[in-house]
Amino acid sequence: MSPREDLRSPSIFIGKQGQDIISFGSGQPDLPPPVEVTEGLSVRFDLRYGLIQGEYELRKALSHEYPDSTADNFIITNGASEALDIIFRAMGRGKVLLPRPYYYSYPNIVSFAGMEAVYTNLKDGRIDMDDFNKKIKDCKAVLINSPSNPTGRIERIETLKEIEEITRNKNIYVVSDEVYKDLIYERENYHIKGNHVITVNSFSKTYAMCGVRVGYLWSSDQEIVNKAIEIKTHTSMNTSLIAQDMALNAMQAPKTYIKEQQKIWLSRRDIIFKGLCDLGFNLWKPEGAFYVFPEFTSPEKLVWDLYTKYKVIIYLGDWFGTHDRIRLSYALDSKEIEEGLNRMETALKKEKYT
Amino acid sequence: MSPREDLRSPSIFIGKQGQDIISFGSGQPDLPPPVEVTEGLSVRFDLRYGLIQGEYELRKALSHEYPDSTADNFIITNGASEALDIIFRAMGRGKVLLPRPYYYSYPNIVSFAGMEAVYTNLKDGRIDMDDFNKKIKDCKAVLINSPSNPTGRIERIETLKEIEEITRNKNIYVVSDEVYKDLIYERENYHIKGNHVITVNSFSKTYAMCGVRVGYLWSSDQEIVNKAIEIKTHTSMNTSLIAQDMALNAMQAPKTYIKEQQKIWLSRRDIIFKGLCDLGFNLWKPEGAFYVFPEFTSPEKLVWDLYTKYKVIIYLGDWFGTHDRIRLSYALDSKEIEEGLNRMETALKKEKYT
Numbered sequence: 001m002s003p004r005e006d007l008r009s010p011s012i013f014i015g016k017q018g019q020d021i022i023s024f025g026s027g028q029p030d031l032p033p034p035v036e037v038t039e040g041l042s043v044r045f046d047l048r049y050g051l052i053q054g055e056y057e058l059r060k061a062l063s064h065e066y067p068d069s070t071a072d073n074f075i076i077t078n079g080a081s082e083a084l085d086i087i088f089r090a091m092g093r094g095k096v097l098l099p100r101p102y103y104y105s106y107p108n109i110v111s112f113a114g115m116e117a118v119y120t121n122l123k124d125g126r127i128d129m130d131d132f133n134k135k136i137k138d139c140k141a142v143l144i145n146s147p148s149n150p151t152g153r154i155e156r157i158e159t160l161k162e163i164e165e166i167t168r169n170k171n172i173y174v175v176s177d178e179v180y181k182d183l184i185y186e187r188e189n190y191h192i193k194g195n196h197v198i199t200v201n202s203f204s205k206t207y208a209m210c211g212v213r214v215g216y217l218w219s220s221d222q223e224i225v226n227k228a229i230e231i232k233t234h235t236s237m238n239t240s241l242i243a244q245d246m247a248l249n250a251m252q253a254p255k256t257y258i259k260e261q262q263k264i265w266l267s268r269r270d271i272i273f274k275g276l277c278d279l280g281f282n283l284w285k286p287e288g289a290f291y292v293f294p295e296f297t298s299p300e301k302l303v304w305d306l307y308t309k310y311k312v313i314i315y316l317g318d319w320f321g322t323h324d325r326i327r328l329s330y331a332l333d334s335k336e337i338e339e340g341l342n343r344m345e346t347a348l349k350k351e352k353y354t
Numbered sequence: 355m356s357p358r359e360d361l362r363s364p365s366i367f368i369g370k371q372g373q374d375i376i377s378f379g380s381g382q383p384d385l386p387p388p389v390e391v392t393e394g395l396s397v398r399f400d401l402r403y404g405l406i407q408g409e410y411e412l413r414k415a416l417s418h419e420y421p422d423s424t425a426d427n428f429i430i431t432n433g434a435s436e437a438l439d440i441i442f443r444a445m446g447r448g449k450v451l452l453p454r455p456y457y458y459s460y461p462n463i464v465s466f467a468g469m470e471a472v473y474t475n476l477k478d479g480r481i482d483m484d485d486f487n488k489k490i491k492d493c494k495a496v497l498i499n500s501p502s503n504p505t506g507r508i509e510r511i512e513t514l515k516e517i518e519e520i521t522r523n524k525n526i527y528v529v530s531d532e533v534y535k536d537l538i539y540e541r542e543n544y545h546i547k548g549n550h551v552i553t554v555n556s557f558s559k560t561y562a563m564c565g566v567r568v569g570y571l572w573s574s575d576q577e578i579v580n581k582a583i584e585i586k587t588h589t590s591m592n593t594s595l596i597a598q599d600m601a602l603n604a605m606q607a608p609k610t611y612i613k614e615q616q617k618i619w620l621s622r623r624d625i626i627f628k629g630l631c632d633l634g635f636n637l638w639k640p641e642g643a644f645y646v647f648p649e650f651t652s653p654e655k656l657v658w659d660l661y662t663k664y665k666v667i668i669y670l671g672d673w674f675g676t677h678d679r680i681r682l683s684y685a686l687d688s689k690e691i692e693e694g695l696n697r698m699e700t701a702l703k704k705e706k707y708t
Contacts, residue, residue, distance in 0.1 A: 011587070015405065026403075033401050043392045047563040048382055051369060078432050078590040085589040089466060105588040112443060112589065114468055209401040211595040233365070234459040235439040235466065236432040236590070241565040243594040 007300055010104065013313050022340035023313040024328035027149060027291070029208040031261060034253035037209055037246050044245070050238035053229050054216070058248045066191075066199075066218055073218050075228055076239045076247075080179050080202040080215035081105065084143075086235070087175055087198050087217055088113035090227035094140030099127055101293065101320040103149045103177070115140070119321070125153040125284045125293075129162060136166065141173035144192065147180040147288025150320045150327040154287045157190045168194050173224070175200060179215075180289040182206040182258050185266050195221050206258060207250040214239060214247040265290055265330075268337060272330045275341040279348060290331050293317070298353045299326045305351050310343040361654055364458065367667050376694040377667040378682035381503060381645070383562040385615060388607035391563055391600050398599070404592035407583050408570070412602045420545075420553075420572055427572050429582055430593045430601075434533050434556040434569035435459065438497075440589070441529055441552050441571055442467035444581035448494030453481055455647065455674040457503045457531070469494070473675070479507040479638045479647075483516060490520065495527035498546065501534040501642025504674045504681040508641045511544045522548050527578070529554060533569075534643040536560040536612050539620050549575050560612060561604040568593060568601040619644055619684075622691060626684045629695040633702060644685050647671070652707045653680050659705050664697040 006012050013025045053059070054076025063069045077083040088096065088110055096110045100119045110117040120128065120135045125148075136142060144163065146155040167174050174192055179202045181189040191199065202215035219225050269286050276283055276294055283294035296302055299316055303326065306312040317325030330337055360366050367379045407413070408430025417423045431437040442450065442464055450464045454473040464471040472493065474485045479502075490496060498517065500509040521528050528551045535543040537559060545553065556569035573579050623640050630637055630648055637648035650656055653670055657680065660666040671679030684691055 028402055030402075032399065037401070038397045038399055041397055043395055043397075045386065045392055047387050047391070047565045048384075049380075049564045078594070081588065082590045108588040112585065210403045211401045211592060213591060213594045230365075231466065234435065234462040236436045237567060238565060240432070240567045240594040240597040242596050242600065246596065 007303060007316055010315055010319055013307075013315075016313060019311075021311045021313060022336055022343065023332065024330070024340060025313040025315055026331060027329050028210040028331060029205060029261075029290075030331050030333065031208050031264065033208040034250060034257045036253045037207060037212075037250045041246060041249055043242060047241065050241045050244070052233050052238055054239060055241065055244045055248070058244050061248060061251050062216060062218070069218060069220065072222065073220055073225060075217050075225060075232065076244055077215045077217060077232070078236060078239055079204060079210075079213040080177060080200050081109075082232075082236065083200045083202075083215050083217040084109050084175065084177065085113070086228045086231045087200070087224070088115055088141070089231050090224055091115065091140055091173065095138060097132075097135050097139045097142040099143075099145070099148075101150055101317065101322040101325070102143075103145060104319045104321075106143060106145075107321070110143075122151065122153075125151045126155055127159055127163070129159065132163070133166070136170070136172060139172055141175055142167060143175045143177065145177040147184055149180070149289055150291050150293045150315075150317075151284060152286030152289050152291045152293060153284055154184060154186060157187075160190050160192055164192050164194055164197070168196055171196065173198060179205050183262065183265055183290065184288040185262070185269065186287045198224060203247045203250055207247075207253065208261075209246065209250065212243045212246050214243050268330045268334055271334055271337050272328065272341070275338070276328075279341070279345055290329055292328050292330065293320075293322075293325050294328070295324055296326050296353075297324055299324060301351070301353060302326060302347070305347055306344065310347050312340050312343050312347075361657060361670055364669055364673055367661075367669075370667060373665075375665045375667060376690055376697065377686065378684070378694060379667040379669055380685060381683050382564040382685060383559060383615075383644075384685050384687065385562050385618065387562040388604060388611045390607045391561060391566075391604045395600060395603055397596060401595065404595045404598070406587050406592055408593060409595065409598045409602070412598050415602060415605050416570060416572070423572060423574065426576065427574055427579060429571050429579060429586065430598055431569045431571060431586070432590060432593055433558060433564075433567040434531060434554050435463075436586075436590065437554045437556075437569050437571040438463050438529065438531065439467070440582045440585045441554070441578070442469055442495070443585050444578055445469065445494055445527065449492060451486070451489050451493045451496040453498070453502075455504055455671065455676040455679070456497075457499060458673045458675075460497060460499075461675070464497075476505065476507075479505045480509055481513055481517070483513065486517070487520070490524070490526060493526055495529055496521060497529045497531065499531040501538055503534065503643055504645050504647045504669075504671075505638060506640030506643050506645045506647060507638055508538060508540060511541075514544050514546055518546050518548055518551070522550055525550065527552060533559050537616065537619055537644065538642040539616070539623065540641045552578060557601045557604055561601075561607065562615075563600065563604060566597045566600050568597050622684045622688055625688055625691050626682065626695070629691070630682075633695070633699055644683055646682050646684065647674075647676075647679050648682070649678055650680050650707075651678055653678060655705070655707060656680060656701070659701055660698065664701050666694050666697050666701075
């Protein structure tokens with residue numbers, strides 16, 4: 001094993017857990033789902049195809065969460081991943097603007113769809129409107145992810161409104177990946193609106209049910225919704241019916257469930273943010289999601305040392321399009337976060353980093 | 355509503371059922387799944403991500419059904435549709451040979467993957483090796499579907515062996531869609547083999563659980579399997595865990611379940627085949643799957659009349675790449691098949707067809 005070969009992608013760390021490993025890698029809640037998801041779930045015996053677009057009851061329930069929407073505006077998908085995959089495939093050829101650093105699947109999803117990714121670099125972890133305006137001109141779409149994985153930042157409401165208007169005027173699609181919308185510490189989520197907007201969301205993070213794979217897209221542009229349904233007809237058909245039943249069950253959970261989760265995430269954020277500051281890292285204070293993205297001058301060596309000598313998993317900034325940074329997820333117990341920080345402290349003292 | 359506009363695709367008939375409609379449209383078993391699928395299903399409370407490739411226990415169980423295979427050779431997918439989608443995306447650019455008539459999603463799946471479909475016309479419902487040999491030369495892959503939807507034919511074992519050898523020698527992938535492998539009336543399924551073969555299969559037809567969406571691909575070419583896993587990592591992640599649990603449960607059903615199903619399908623086949631022959635249709639006797647594909651000179655008018663005046667749904671041959679034919683699925687009760695045939699008899703007498 002050598003760092004250069006093995007650190008090409010996060011797959012080296014997939015499935016690595018237990019055995020005294022502290023993993024700041026995985027981007028999923030460790031907390032349990034609400035009991036409503038499984039309790040009282042009645043497994044249907046009629047297992048014939050469902051509607052490609054998704055079960056009506058679930059889409060109807062979702063429509064109550066989105067102003068001026070109907071069940072027709074939604075497609076239920078195999079997680080937010082499939083929602084992104086089919087929406088870009090529905091657009092045809094063209095350029096997609098991606099803020100960088102980005103969630104590592106974005107460039108792949110865009111290129112798999114036959115589209116071309118172009119990038120605008122974030123400034124201080126947020127969209128730089130000067131650069132954005134230069135790059136957006138000849139794009140067919142832009143992908144916004146606020147709160148962001150990997151930066152943990154949220155965009156300013158003014159920025160989101162400005163993007164909303166610029167893209168509306170230029171007839172450019174906005175794909176707004178809001179999977180962390182219920183994990184914002186600073187303010188309410190601002191939901192980008194307009195007929196040119198496709199919102200992507202998921203039950204995975206809000207209800208801690210990543211493995212069930214239920215996400216959705218929402219748009220008032222019925223033409224793009226219909227195109228995406230047409231694609232899904234050929235590439236996967238309906239999202240698993242029982243998975244959709246579990247998602248509908250999740251929506252019965254009391255709102256206090258989400259509030260309680262937010263408290264836990266907030267206290268974890270405070271622990272890891274303070275801990276990393278104390279260790280001398282330079283980083284943005286997370287405002288949403290559950291990631292920190294500190295600077296570090298020799299990130300490959302640190303990732304490698306921590307994994308091979310200290311049983312700590314952290315991710316490399318390169319996987320998110322950015323050198324000289326590392327990503328840590330704090331989706332783990334406070335005690336584990338503290339133990340992980342202690343091991344990092346030891347590593348930083350013992351090993352040599354330039 | 356006008357036939358020309360509305361008969362562009364089968365979507366006109368999706369969700370059309372009940373209200374005295376007899377549907378020969380839908381390609382899914384109407385019979386119940388084995389009780390094992392739902393009885394004793396324990397819904398897990400830990401709903402975190404599973405392995406992208408699929409749950410080990412399910413892949414292990416499948417490996418016992420495929421000679422010389424291990425769990426590593428399988429990917430569990432959102433139905434056979436996703437298996438086809440990711441395998442062609444994993445191949446890169448190039449031509450794919452499709453026997454025509456074809457299952458209507460094939461050309462779309464191939465073009466969505468950025469590949470180019472070329473066609474070899476079936477002769478008497480089977481692959482014509484003269485034409486096949488001309489067309490296969492500059493292809494990267496060929497897609498075989500035996501038993502076939504829509505023809506109901508199975509390829510001769512000699513043909514399958516010949517294809518196996520030609521493609522092996524020329525380094526051409528064979529994607530063998532065997533979703534109807536347990537619905538053959540004439541002989542055992544012949545499973546195309548070789549390191550260049552990707553077998554696609556599903557729990558949907560064998561276990562009457564289409565809506566659960568569990569399929570898989572199998573190949574001993576670990577390189578193409580790994581590429582497909584990489585694509586699935588970005589486009590949908592793991593197949594729903596609970597759906598995979600149901601698939602594993604289905605495999606506990608006694609083999610008599612499949613035998614009993616075959617008997618029912620056989621008796622239905624005999625009813626519809628004789629009935630259509632008696633009505634004067636020219637058609638192949640189905641050897642597998644649950645479709646008949648008779649010739650008819652004015653299929654659009656017949657499809658339209660039957661739907662609008664007689665409440666009978668049949669599909670247009672054009673959707674499967676072939677003029678002057680219609681497709682009927684016999685995935686419905688014998689009594690309904692007979693009632694449908696009666697209505698067709700009335701239509702043929704009353705309406706004018708040239």
